[in-house]
Amino acid sequence: MFEGKKRENVMIVKGIDAKTGKEVEIEIRDPEPGFVDRMRNVDMSDDAVRRMIDKLDISADYKSLLYSLAKSTIQIGEYLVGIGRKILDLIGQVKNEYPNATFGLIFGGIVGFLISSIPFLGQVLGPIVTPLLMAFGFVAGIHQDFQNKALERKIAAIAAEFLPLARNQAP
Numbered sequence: 001m002f003e004g005k006k007r008e009n010v011m012i013v014k015g016i017d018a019k020t021g022k023e024v025e026i027e028i029r030d031p032e033p034g035f036v037d038r039m040r041n042v043d044m045s046d047d048a049v050r051r052m053i054d055k056l057d058i059s060a061d062y063k064s065l066l067y068s069l070a071k072s073t074i075q076i077g078e079y080l081v082g083i084g085r086k087i088l089d090l091i092g093q094v095k096n097e098y099p100n101a102t103f104g105l106i107f108g109g110i111v112g113f114l115i116s117s118i119p120f121l122g123q124v125l126g127p128i129v130t131p132l133l134m135a136f137g138f139v140a141g142i143h144q145d146f147q148n149k150a151l152e153r154k155i156a157a158i159a160a161e162f163l164p165l166a167r168n169q170a171p
Contacts, residue, residue: 013165015074015083031076031164038161039081042089046070049085052092090158097154104141108134 010027017024044052053066072084095102112130 011077013074013076015072018072028164035164036076036079036081039076039083039086040079042082042085044089044092046085049088049092052088052095090161094154094158097150098141100144101138101141104137104139104144105134106137107141108137111137 011030012025013028014023014025016022049070050067053063053070056063056066066088069084070082070088072082074081074083109130112126112133115129115133116126
C-alpha cells in the first residue's frame with residue numbers, strides 16, 4: 001500500500017502507470033480545502049455505473065476497459081481516490097443532464113455506420129464520414145444544450161475540479 005507523504009505547501013500524488021505498471025509520483029501545491037473530498041465523493045452508485053457500462057452498445061473488450069477505468073485509483077496525500085470512478089460518474093451526470101449532445105453523437109454514429117455498410121462506397125467513405133458525422137451530431141446536440149449555457153458551465157465546472165492535478169505541479 002502507498003504511504004502518504006506531505007511536505008510544507010506540497011502534496012504528493014501517486015498512481016500506477018497503466019502501461020509500465022510502475023509507480024508514478026508528482027508533487028502538487030496543496031489543493032484548496034475540500035478538493036480531496038470532492039474527488040472522493042460520487043453521485044452515481046457502483047451499480048448505476050455498472051448498468052451504464054452494461055447498456056453501452058460496445059464490444060466486451062471496451063466494456064472491460066471501462067470497468068478497469070472505474071477501478072483506477074490515485075493517492076493524494078494520505079487519501080486513496082477512485083479517479084477513474086470519479087471520471088465515469090461525471091460522464092454519467094453529463095449524459096443524463098444533456099441528452100441532446102448524447103443523442104447527436106449516437107445519431108451521427110448510426111448514420112456513419114449505415115454509410116459504411118454500402119459496398120465499396122462504405123469502404124472508401126466510411127472511415128472518413130463516420131467520425132465527421134459523429135462530430136457533427138455531437139456539435140449539433142451540444143448547440144441545443146448550449147442554448148441555455150448550462151452544459152458549458154457544467155463542462156467548465158468539471159474541468160475546474162481536476163485543475164489542481166494538472167496545473168499545480170510544484171516547482
